[in-house]
Amino acid sequence: MQARALPLLLAFAAALIPVQGGAAASPFGAVPPVVQAGPPQIPTDPDRWLPWRLFTWRDGVRTANPALAQDSQGYVWADGPVRYNGRSWEKVEVPGEAGPVQCWSMLAASDGSLWLGRLEGGLLRLRNGVWARIAPGSGLPAGRVGSLVEGSPGTVWVGTTGGLARCREGRCEEERRLRGTNVRSLAATRTEAGRPALWIGTSRGLLRLDGVDGPTPALSPRFADPAVLPDLSVRALVETVSPEGERSLWVATEGGVARLRRGAWTRYDARSGFPAGPVVKLAASRSPAGRPVVWAGSFRAGLIRFEEDGRWKLYDTRSGLPANVVYNLLLTPNEEGREPTLWVETPAGLARLEREHWTAVDSRLGLPNDLVIGAGEVTFPDGLHTYWIGTVGGMVRRTPRGWERYVTPAVGESDLVFSALVAPDEDGTPVFWIGTTNGLHRFARGAWTSFTSRSSPLPYDWVTALLAVPGPRGTALWASTNWGLARYERGTWTVFRPGSSSLPGNPSHGLARSPAPDGGSILWAGTEHGLARFQDGAWEKVAVPCLPDSAVSAVHPVAGPEGGWLWIGTLRGAARLALDGQGRPGKACEALTDKTRPAIPQAQVGRIQTDAWGRVYLLTDWGVSRVTVPPGRGLDAARVELFELGDGLPGMNFNAAFVDHLGRVWGGAAGGAAILDPAPP
Structure with missing residues (x-):
């Protein structure tokens, strides 16, 4: 954790000390209160990660204090103050301030002004480019400014550790009945008669101030029923309104959350399975369908999302x-x-939830090395079905404890692993295969067997790709090496080398299967001298007139109504070749390079994948290009989106790729692994 975050942690910790006293009153909801336990948690898939983009001190963001706001021009402001223009963060100088301003709260008002509540007390206001100060005293209670909320246009209510004030035209008026009260949160509302009102959360309970548009607002008795509120110290308030006009009040406390709806309370605390610890912030949102959603920030457990129900x-x-x-x-x-x-502010930085963002996995999260050479999803011999990553420092797999090394009698701690899969043996027994720089290793019936160029017909020890191909005699395993292909079927090896087997050259990592109309398989292999196709027991070279370069590094069939397309990656770009209904090459052939329109930058394509919507991902030596081709159109009508380091990629040069059972695209690069959960088009 950054050293500058320590003051914030200490301040939060001090604020967690409960304040006792006062008799409970219950002006809100039914009398006596009707309270029910909160519903259980909605399960989440532990392997599905939200697409966060993180801004840290390296980007110019400091999280020493929790202030956040978006002004009328769309700039996002944070402590410092600094503001984000959509591309980068910039420091904002405040005249008369010797250093950074300690901002604890912020408010963007409807008149275009920006209000900053200071940690040490007092206010700053920016309006029409001019800064103004409002010091504690003269109507503004002393103490940290914890909450700012707009009332009527031009009026701002200010909650401090010393009380409540109403500010307008640069002057503040103290609400004397709350002098000395630690006001921690405010939320605008309306009375049952429709008049403007204000919810007030304090360190000793909840109040409501009615008629705040008039000269003498009416203050309710303090609501501090321990049977309703998980803790009497209120940290945050928010009110939601459904499209039908129904209001709900959400109250965050040191011990959980309470919700007032239709006159009854719902209590979320540890007894009902809710995460223990303080809930310090609430934010009211809406679903795409327009229904209310509430986000809650915990000081211990992370982020909670409440649905309307x-x-x-x-x-x-x-x-x-x-x-x-x-x-x-x-x-x-x-x-x-x-x-x-x-946007979520944490000690590790300011995170923004994006529609799409790559999640990085590198040595900081458990990889032995940041240079990734293989990745996939497989069931291991011990029965664990999970993800694995091969690096130049060894192989790891995802376990409930995180990323952990995978070592066996056949695979050492520092062995380089390119590929792993499970294929059934001739009697249906699952067999675990793993391709490394030290040969091919097989686990079956409780025992490991290793195949190398010295102990078997394997052409070379570097096994860069594996492919399981079902057939009438069972499943055959194909292994791609730098000096040829090898097939293992029913205990027998068959080797295919350039020249003797009609392979046009030594294979690359590109090895793929497409189904044949008769239920069999068609294999495709990329080589240093072009594309090869295997059917009926023989390889043949395929002419690809639009191929940008003869060195083929990736092949990826995409099914279609009339046969589909074969996408091909080369050292100078990509091509797609039409396939007819028999799986044979058709006439249509199109290229995509750094010189075509549209173009892909730095067109060395190392891997190719597709998502659930048919979009094609070209993983290159300079990031990832996503290609969306409209149905029935050519590549000249395609949309190309580029993902770079700013989109979460840990590196730009890709060596591995696959799509997992959740539909996420994984890439292995020089810098770590990257995972994208694609959003719908």
Whole structure:
């Protein structure tokens, strides 16, 4: 954790000390209160990570204090202050300040002004490019400014550790009845008669101030029923309104969350299975269908999402959140039909939830080395079905404890692993195969067997790709090496070398299968001198007139209504070759390079994958290009999207790729592994 985050942690910790006292009153909801336990958690897939983009001190963002806001021009502001213009963060100088401003809270008002609540007390206001100060005293209670909320246009309510004030035209008026009260949260609302009102969360319970548009607002008795509130110290408030006009009040406390709806309370605390610890922030959002959604930030457990019906999901570091300690939440507008964008401030940085963002896995998360040469999903001999990553420092697999080394009697700690799969033996017994730089290793019936160029017909010890091919005699295993292909079927090896087997050259990593109309298989192999096709027991070279380069590094069949397409990666770009209904090469052939329109930058294509919507991912030596081809159109009508380091990629030069059972695209690069959960087009 950054050293500069320590003051914030200490301040939060001090604020967690409960304040006792006062008799409970219950002006809200039914009398006596009707309370029910919160519904259970909605299960989440532990392997599915949210697409977070993280901004840290390297980007110019400091998370020493929790202030966040978006102004009327669309800039996102954070402590410092600094602001984000959509590309980068820039420091904002405040005249008269010797150093960074310690901002604890922020508010963007409807008149275009920006309000900053200071850690040491007092306010700053930016309006029309001019900064103004409001010091504690003269109507503004002393103490840390913890909450800012807009009332009527031009009016801002300010909650501090010393009380509540109403500010307008640069002057503040203290609400004397709350003098000395630690006001921690405010939320605008309306009374049952429709008049403007204010929810007030304090360190000793909840209040409501009615008629705040008038000169003498009415203050309710303090609501501090321990049977309703998980803790009497209220940390955050938010009100949601359904499309039908139904209001719900959400109250975050030191011990959980309470919700007031239709006159009854729902209580979320550890007794009902809710995460223990303080909930410090709430943010009201909407689903794409327009239904209310509430995000809650925990100071211990991460991020919670409440649906309108009260059910909830938990997202923490296992879901990709940079830290389980949440300081603040911010929602910013998004394009029509999508939820507002969520920003989460944590000690590890400011995270923004994006529609799509690559999740990186590198040595900081357990990889032996950041240079990834293989990756996949497989069932291991001990029965664990999981993901694995091969690096130049050895192989790891994902376990409930994180990424852990995988070592066997056949595969050493530092062995380089390119490929792994499970294929049935001739009697149906599952066999685990693993391709390394030290040969091919097989686990079956409780024992390991190793095949090398010295102990078997294997052409070369570097086994760079494996492919299981079902057939009438069972499943055959194909192994690609730098000096030829080898097939293992029913205990017998068959070797295919350039020249003697009609392979046009030594194979690359490109090896793929497409189904034949008769139920058999057609194999495709990329070689140093072009594309090869295998059917009926023989290889033949395939003429590809649009091929950008003769060195083929990747092949990937894509099924279609009339046979589909074969995508081909080369050292100078990609091509797609039409396949007819018999799986034979057709006439249509198109290229995609750094000189075509559209173009792909740095067109050395190392791997190719497709997602559930048929979009093609070209993993290159300079990031990932996603190609969307409209149905029935050519590549000249394609849309090309480029993913780079700013999109979460840990590196740009890719050596491995696969799509997992969740539909996520994985890539292995010089810098780590990257995972993308594709959003629909």
